[in-house]
Amino acid sequence: MKDRIAHIIRAKNLTAAEFAIRLGIQPSNISHLLSGRNNPSLDFVRKLKDTFPEYNLDWIVMGKGPMTVSEPYIMPVSATGLPEMKAEENKANVLDGTLFASPEMSNKSEKQQYPLQDNGLKKLVLVYDDNTFEVLTPR
Numbered sequence: 001m002k003d004r005i006a007h008i009i010r011a012k013n014l015t016a017a018e019f020a021i022r023l024g025i026q027p028s029n030i031s032h033l034l035s036g037r038n039n040p041s042l043d044f045v046r047k048l049k050d051t052f053p054e055y056n057l058d059w060i061v062m063g064k065g066p067m068t069v070s071e072p073y074i075m076p077v078s079a080t081g082l083p084e085m086k087a088e089e090n091k092a093n094v095l096d097g098t099l100f101a102s103p104e105m106s107n108k109s110e111k112q113q114y115p116l117q118d119n120g121l122k123k124l125v126l127v128y129d130d131n132t133f134e135v136l137t138p139r
Contacts, residue, residue, distance in 0.1 A: 002035075011134070024047060
């Protein structure tokens with residue numbers, strides 16, 4: 001959770017002291033949380049959610065789900081970049097050839113290409129090693 005708190009501080013371009021002032025707590029409390037000396041209290045989590053309501057409570061507390069309430073949930077992927085599946089499910093899909101095939105493409109012998117549209121960048125999703133992510137949108 002300390003990494004997610006640090007992420008919020010960086011994302012808001014705040015110092016730890018500025019972050020503490022916004023939450024109405026002592027700067028030393030933030031220092032203790034970020035160093036791992038103390039764990040966040042329920043009161044701290046409540047103040048964090050009240051101050052920054054755009055962050056998803058499940059993400060703040062458990063690191064699960066989307067980071068912000070406005071983002072869609074993205075299924076976690078394994079280190080290979082494939083969606084995480086049960087081993088027997090994955091094995092069955094590999095054996096029958098449906099792991100990457102969609103129903104509408106399963107009868108086609110060649111890949112279908114889609115024309116690129118030059119509409120500009122809509123959003124960029126950065127996924128980190130600790131399975132957190134950040135969505136960047138152009139201004």
